[in-house]
Amino acid sequence: MAVRKKKIQNIKLVDFPEEVDEQNGIKVYGETSWENQLAVLSQYLHNNVYIGDEDSKQEIIYAIREFLERKKSNKDEEITDEYVIKVAENPIAYNLFSDFFKVPFPNPKFGQHTFIDLFAGIGGIRLPFNEMGYRCVFSSEWDKYAQQTYLANFGEMPFGDITKEVTKKYIPKHFDLLLAGFPCQAFSIMGKMQGFADIRGTMFFEVATILERHQPEAVLLENVKQLTTHDQGRTFSTILRILGELGYHVKWQVLNALDFGLPQKRERVIIVGFRSQQRCDAFNFDFKKKTYNLKEILEDDKDIDPSLFASDMILQKRQKQTEGKTVFYPSIWHENKAGNVSVLDYACALRTGASYNYLLVNGQRRLSSRELLRLQGFPDNYKIAVSHGEIRRQTGNSVAVPMIREIARKIDYILNNI
Numbered sequence: 184m185a186v187r188k189k190k191i192q193n194i195k196l197v198d199f200p201e202e203v204d205e206q207n208g209i210k211v212y213g214e215t216s217w218e219n220q221l222a223v224l225s226q227y228l229h230n231n232v233y234i235g236d237e238d239s240k241q242e243i244i245y246a247i248r249e250f251l252e253r254k255k256s257n258k259d260e261e262i263t264d265e266y267v268i269k270v271a272e273n274p275i276a277y278n279l280f281s282d283f284f285k286v287p288f289p290n291p292k293f294g295q296h297t298f299i300d301l302f303a304g305i306g307g308i309r310l311p312f313n314e315m316g317y318r319c320v321f322s323s324e325w326d327k328y329a330q331q332t333y334l335a336n337f338g339e340m341p342f343g344d345i346t347k348e349v350t351k352k353y354i355p356k357h358f359d360l361l362l363a364g365f366p367c368q369a370f371s372i373m374g375k376m377q378g379f380a381d382i383r384g385t386m387f388f389e390v391a392t393i394l395e396r397h398q399p400e401a402v403l404l405e406n407v408k409q410l411t412t413h414d415q416g417r418t419f420s421t422i423l424r425i426l427g428e429l430g431y432h433v434k435w436q437v438l439n440a441l442d443f444g445l446p447q448k449r450e451r452v453i454i455v456g457f458r459s460q461q462r463c464d465a466f467n468f469d470f471k472k473k474t475y476n477l478k479e480i481l482e483d484d485k486d487i488d489p490s491l492f493a494s495d496m497i498l499q500k501r502q503k504q505t506e507g508k509t510v511f512y513p514s515i516w517h518e519n520k521a522g523n524v525s526v527l528d529y530a531c532a533l534r535t536g537a538s539y540n541y542l543l544v545n546g547q548r549r550l551s552s553r554e555l556l557r558l559q560g561f562p563d564n565y566k567i568a569v570s571h572g573e574i575r576r577q578t579g580n581s582v583a584v585p586m587i588r589e590i591a592r593k594i595d596y597i598l599n600n601i
């Protein structure tokens with residue numbers, strides 16, 4: 184779908200009900216924090232399709248004013264209404280917003296197809312679609328560190344909590360594809376649920392609601408493999424049935440990152456749906472297996488931060504745990520919850536909450552931030568904008584990018600040819 188370009192026209196500044204949130208010291212416009220204003224501003228700069236009504240116009244202007252206030256070098260300088268309006272009318276003409284565009288993965292200017300990125304994390308699902316020229320028209324992710332990583336790489340601040348209507352209101356009416364690696368914490372209740380109304384309170388409900396309201400042509404969902412077997416498969420059947428009720432013909436498959444050229448055993452279920460039966464029929468999960476090579480993702484030990492090397496105590500423990508085992512280099516040593524160690528030429532799935540020492544390169548050290556990103560297939564120009572601890576969490580939550588890339592290519596072929 185071609186992107187509609189609208190300019191802000193006939194701007195008048197109005198007075199907003201402005202409050203100060205005493206506790207956080209942030210300005211609030213209605214229910215909107217500065218982070219939300221940054222989302223409004225950055226998503227407007229990249230893509231202004233959601234500007235429809237007077238309210239959203241005013242919100243953008245308000246966000247621009249706030250941005251200019253924060254950017255000014257002289258605190259006594261007055262930001263006049265006339266200046267704010269001029270900038271808002273043609274923001275790109277002003278050299279104020281270059282940081283939103285000088286990023287490794289800017290949104291394509293004239294994407295033929297559009298998508299929204301829900302539960303966006305650090306954009307692992309988005310990345311291959313951007314590469315193919317697809318244009319993101321809305322993103323949502325509420326974790327502030329993931330937002331920082333996303334902003335640094337895509338020049339776009341995701342909106343926050345997707346369960347809130349104040350967030351969902353920014354989703355443009357039309358887009359072609361919904362992407363979501365939705366969180367799976369609500370499994371415990373989902374199995375007993377039958378219909379659409381019953382799944383309220385789960386993150387899948389948010390996905391279903393947005394599909395119902397916007398009816399994009401295609402959907403791509405990603406989740407842990409256990410989703411397919413939870414509660415004897417009932418949870419998964421509920422999800423598939425609801426997608427069917429919403430008008431989607433779907434196919435699904437459990438895929439393993441190891442088969443996509445990454446040295447990581449990470450099994451995930453992928454669900455792909457189309458409104459057209461014919462398109463769904465044409466889709467398949469046949470991929471040519473690629474080989475992986477652990478050596479390719481490892482950095483030289485001499486470039487590794489010394490704090491990542493394990494203590495003598497851990498090293499001695501590992502020596503004992505691997506007695507009699509074949510040890511080779513390079514390898515990743517895994518300690519499971521029972522304290523057993525295996526030595527493999529790939530990593531087990533990166534996990535957010537796992538112990539710091541559960542994966543050790545050659546039994547000696549933890550993986551660096553860059554290695555963690557490479558294990559998920561992120562290119563080396565992907566920016567690291569947060570601490571190592573946050574990168575561990577973010578990569579553990581993210582996806583195998585090459586796996587998504589292969590699926591994205593198939594979806595693209597189908598949207599363009601069937």
Ligand SMILES: C[S@@+](CC[C@H](N)C(=O)[O-])C[C@H]1O[C@@H](n2cnc3c(N)ncnc32)[C@H](O)[C@@H]1O
Nearest residue numbers: 302303304305307308324325326344345364581
């Ligand atoms: C499984 S991760 C998806 C990661 C993503 N696919 C990536 O490539 O990084 C789920 C994400 O959903 C976010 N999340 C959970 N609940 C949310 C909510 N109510 N609104 C927005 N984001 C939410 C979490 O912070 C987490 O980053």
